[in-house]
Amino acid sequence: xxxxxxxxxxxxxxxxxxxxxxxxxxxxxxxxxxxxxxxxxxxxxxxxxxxxxxxxxxxxxxxxxxxxxxxxxxxxxxxxxxxxxxxxxxxxxxxxxxxxxxxxxxxxxxxxxxxxxxxxxxxxxxxxxxxxxxxxxxxxxxxxxxxxxxxxxxxxxxxxxxxxxxxxxxxxxxxxxxxxxxxxxxxxxxxxxxxxxxxxxxxxxxxxxxxxxxxxxxxxxxxxxxxxxxxxxxxxxxxxxxxxxxxxxxxxxxxxxxxxxxxxxxxxxxxxxxxxxxxxxxxxxxxxxxxxxxxxxxxxxxxxxxxxxxxxxxxxxxxxxxxxxxxxxxxxxxxxxxxxxxxxxxxxxxxxxxxxxxxxxxxxxx
Amino acid sequence: xxxxxxxxxxxxxxxxxxxxxxxxxxxxxxxxxxxxxxxxxxxxxxxxxxxxxxxxxxxxxxxxxxxxxxxxxxxxxxxxxxxxxxxxxxxxxxxxxxxxxxxxxxxxxxxxxxxxxxxxxxxxxxxxxxxxxxxxxxxxxxxxxxxxxxxxxxxxxxxxxxxxxxxxxxxxxxxxxxxxxxxxxxxxxxxxxxxxxxxxxxxxxxxxxxxxxxxx
Numbered sequence: 001x002x003x004x005x006x007x008x009x010x011x012x013x014x015x016x017x018x019x020x021x022x023x024x025x026x027x028x029x030x031x032x033x034x035x036x037x038x039x040x041x042x043x044x045x046x047x048x049x050x051x052x053x054x055x056x057x058x059x060x061x062x063x064x065x066x067x068x069x070x071x072x073x074x075x076x077x078x079x080x081x082x083x084x085x086x087x088x089x090x091x092x093x094x095x096x097x098x099x100x101x102x103x104x105x106x107x108x109x110x111x112x113x114x115x116x117x118x119x120x121x122x123x124x125x126x127x128x129x130x131x132x133x134x135x136x137x138x139x140x141x142x143x144x145x146x147x148x149x150x151x152x153x154x155x156x157x158x159x160x161x162x163x164x165x166x167x168x169x170x171x172x173x174x175x176x177x178x179x180x181x182x183x184x185x186x187x188x189x190x191x192x193x194x195x196x197x198x199x200x201x202x203x204x205x206x207x208x209x210x211x212x213x214x215x216x217x218x219x220x221x222x223x224x225x226x227x228x229x230x231x232x233x234x235x236x237x238x239x240x241x242x243x244x245x246x247x248x249x250x251x252x253x254x255x256x257x258x259x260x261x262x263x264x265x266x267x268x269x270x271x272x273x274x275x276x277x278x279x280x281x282x283x284x285x286x287x288x289x290x291x292x293x294x295x296x297x298x299x300x301x302x303x304x305x306x307x308x309x310x311x312x313x314x315x316x317x318x319x320x321x322x323x324x325x326x327x328x329x330x331x332x333x334x335x336x337x338x339x340x341x342x343x344x345x346x347x348x349x350x351x352x353x354x355x356x357x358x359x360x361x362x363x364x365x366x
Numbered sequence: 367x368x369x370x371x372x373x374x375x376x377x378x379x380x381x382x383x384x385x386x387x388x389x390x391x392x393x394x395x396x397x398x399x400x401x402x403x404x405x406x407x408x409x410x411x412x413x414x415x416x417x418x419x420x421x422x423x424x425x426x427x428x429x430x431x432x433x434x435x436x437x438x439x440x441x442x443x444x445x446x447x448x449x450x451x452x453x454x455x456x457x458x459x460x461x462x463x464x465x466x467x468x469x470x471x472x473x474x475x476x477x478x479x480x481x482x483x484x485x486x487x488x489x490x491x492x493x494x495x496x497x498x499x500x501x502x503x504x505x506x507x508x509x510x511x512x513x514x515x516x517x518x519x520x521x522x523x524x525x526x527x528x529x530x531x532x533x534x535x536x537x538x539x540x541x542x543x544x545x546x547x548x549x550x551x552x553x554x555x556x557x558x559x560x561x562x563x564x565x566x567x568x569x570x571x572x573x574x575x576x577x578x579x580x581x582x
Contacts, residue, residue, distance in 0.1 A: 005477050016465040281461045284422055285522070286450020286478040288443050360417050363457065 001291050010298035020271045021303045024264055024343065028304040029311030031260030032339040035253050036315025040327035040335070042249040044319055047328065057173045058204035059087075061211050062229040063197040063218065068094060070220035072194040074115045079217040080199055081116075085206040088119040090174070090198040098134075098181060101152035101161065103145035108156055111181035115194060118182075121174055125149070125166030132160065134183035135168040143179070153181065160186050174198065204231070205239075253335070257342045264346035268300055272354040279354040280362030289355040296351035297344055304343030305336075312336035372398045372529055372562040373419060377428035380411075380418055388414055391428070394580055396562045398529065401553055403576035404566040410582040412566035416532045419564065420453055421445040433529060450478040454523030454561075456533035456552075460515040462507035462522075468494075469503035472522045479526045486525060493521040497551055513544030520551050524559075531555050533565045537572060549575045 001009070014021045065072050074091055081089040093113030100106045111134060118124060124135050136149040144153070149167040162183050170177040199214060201207050207230040220226045272279065279292055287295070312332045320326040373396040381387040388411040396402050404412045417423045419430055421437055429438040432452060437445060449455075454475075462471045469490055476486035491503065497517045501510045507518070516536060523531055533552060537545035549572055556563040556577075565572055573579060 001477050002480060002482065005481075005483055008483060009474075009477055012466070012470060016463075016467075016470070277461070278463050281457075281463070282474070282478070283446070284420065284449065284455050284457075285475045286446055286448075286453070288446035290443075291446075291478065360422050363417075363422075363461070364413070 001287075006291070006294055006298060007302075010295060010302050013295065014299045014302045017271070017299075020267070021299070023267050024300055025303045025307035025310075027260060027263045027267060027307070028339050028343045029307035029314075031256055031263075031342065032308045032311030032335050033315040033318070035256040035335045035339065036312055036327060036332060037318045038256065039249040039253045040315060040319040040331060041322060042252070043331050044323045044325060044327050046246065046249070048323075048325075058231045059201045059207060060173045060231070061199040061201060061207050061214065063199065063211075063214055064227045064229070065193065065195045065220070065225060066227050067222075067225040068193055068195060070222050070225045072197065072218055072220060072226075074194065076218035077116065077194065077197055080197070080210075080214045083210065083213060083217075085202050085210055087200040087202050088121075089116070089200070090119045090122075091115040091194045092182075092196045092198075093185065093193060094195040095180070096159070097156040098153040098162065099156065100144045100146055100164075101154050106145040107143050109140045109144050109179070109181060111153065111155075111162070111183050112177070112196075113185045114182045118168070119174075119198070119200065121172070121200075122168050122170045122177065122182075124168040127166050129184050131184050132162055132186045133165045134162040134181045135166050136164050137178040137180050137182070138167055138169045139179040140181060141167070207231070253338070257338055260339060261342040261346040264300065264304070264343045265349055268296065268347045269350035269353065272296060272350045276354070276357055276362050279357060280359040283357075283359035284363060292355035293348070293351040296354055297347040300347035300351075301340060301344045304340045308336040308339040308343075311339065370398045370560075372396060372433055373564070374431045375419070375428065376431070378415075378418060378425050378430065379427035380414060380423060380425045382414075387426070389418070389425075389582070392582075393428075396530075396564060398560045398562055399556050400577040401556045401563040401565065401575060403573050403579045404564060404582060405573065405579055406582035408568075412582055413534050415582065416455075416534050416564065416566055419530070420455055420532050421449050446478075450475070450480075451526060452529050454526065454528035454531040454555075456516075456519050456523045456531070456536045456548075458535040458538045460507070460512070460519040462515055462518060464506060464508045467504045467506060468499070468501060468510065468518055471507065471518060472525055475522045476525045481526070489525055490521060493524060494518075497521060497547065512539050513541065513547075516540055516544065516548055517551075520548060524551075524555055527559060528561060530562045530564070533563070533567075535567055535569075536565065537567065537569050542571075545569065545571060 077089050077091045080086060095110040095112050097108035098111040099108050127135055134153060136146060141149055149164055151164050152161050153164055154161045168182055199210055201210050211228045211230055312335050316326055316332045376393050378389055378392040379387055380389045406412050418425055429436050472490040473486040497520060499514055499517050501514055507515055536548050552563050553575055555561045
């Protein structure tokens with residue numbers, strides 16, 4: 001039989017045996033629905049917990065040149081920023097103490113030379129990034145004695161003055177920069193040594209890989225002077241939660257699908273037993289054993305796919321109502337696929353029984 | 367009538383139980399364009415011989431040749447293919463699938479022979495017209511008379527234009543008039559299409575319509 005005709009014939013047979021098809025569809029749809037309503041909810045919970053853990057802090061990799069002789073360059077930072085798993089980078093030079101020129105008795109505040117662009121977590125007033133200009137952190141204005149973030153600032157040690165031209169406000173995980181100044185070094189000083197590089201990963205699961213990759217891309221002159229910080233405890237907790245919840249969800253899913261497979265196998269077996277004469281007749285008319293197997297399994301799959309799609313859709317809707325968020329679409333599709341696959345596997349045994357029945361015995365039976 | 371030998375049995379022997387041969391050392395030939403009748407009391411092995419010729423049973427000894435091809439050496443797949451393409455079977459009780467339409471019952475046999483559904487549907491409608499099947503094609507077998515059902519079974523057996531048509535008591539459950547239509551159709555398959563037609567029957571009307579008789 002031609003493949004196209006076989007598929008069409010499976011659909012015609014499925015339509016003609018409405019009761020048997022409905023039972024298979026209901027079983028597969030029910031399995032998909034239960035799988036989604038139970039494991040889908042677990043997956044949803046896992047996603048919520050992981051998204052809470054997956055905060056900016058856990059995704060941040062901080063690379064520090066402790067002694068200032070590692071030779072970290074902005075070119076290396078750009079290479080790290082180009083990694084697909086990297087959301088943004090921030091390269092800072094060594095901190096210098098500065099005070100406001102206009103306020104003689106003002107205490108010192110830390111100022112960091114900045115190389116490259118500001119990351120999205122730092123908002124600022126308009127800043128042309130001209131050499132020798134600085135932004136005052138929102139929490140540094142009072143200590144500096146600057147009621148408005150404008151005026152000159154001078155390093156405590158030797159060095160040219162900077163012009164404070166605006167403000168900045170950093171969100172997590174760089175909030176400590178709110179009590180400092182960010183400044184663009186003067187041209188004549190050239191690119192100073194980069195002391196700290198903040199790298200934000202797209203996911204906390206990527207931090208270890210990014211840390212390793214960054215060390216390779218930055219190629220510090222003395223790797224021993226470079227300290228790489230991630231959040232190992234939170235990452236370990238994340239992995240443990242993912243593994244624990246994932247395992248229980250997988251076991252539940254396997255149990256539901258296995259139950260669906262057994263029920264489909266029993267339903268199809270009952271159907272081929274009741275219709276054994278039809279299969280004997282088909283063999284007599286020239287159907288090969290493989291065609292009988294494909295017809296029985298194909299008819300089951302046609303119905304199972306429809307049942308799985310409906311079941312997965314309803315299951316997704318239930319999870320959505322329960323948790324106010326739909327399960328991941330990929331998970332719903334996977335459940336529908338696995339339910340259909342389980343039905344197909346369940347149909348193969350009964351299909352083989354139908355195919356290997358002796359047609360003469362069946363036809364001679366009154 | 368064409369004189370080509372289409373089906374031969376040589377030393378054909380078969381028994382359902384070991385040591386008890388129902389058919390023993392049977393040799394005969396059937397010609398294309400002729401109707402051969404199988405006679406014998408009930409249990410003599412008429413249906414069994416049809417199943418042997420229809421490649422649904424393998425003989426314990428001897429061989430069956432269809433269009434010069436020794437079928438005893440064929441694989442199950444090859445035998446299925448030959449059943450689909452070269453053989454047409456009419457069962458005593460029509461053996462239609464009650465869950466499917468009349469049209470699909472006829473077309474199904476053609477699909478196993480590798481035909482397209484559309485082509486087979488066209489041929490099925492032509493045969494229904496030829497054999498005066500006066501029921502809507504979408505009706506199911508449970509909704510038609512026994513005579514109509516047997517005509518549909520006949521359409522199904524002939525839809526692939528087989529070179530061999532095997533009929534097992536095709537008029538057993540029919541009235542005289544419908545039986546005559548079935549006999550006429552079988553003779554037409556032999557005389558018009560050149561097929562070998564072998565009919566197992568107790569019906570004297572059929573015996574009278576046969577070109578040769580084989581007694582078991």
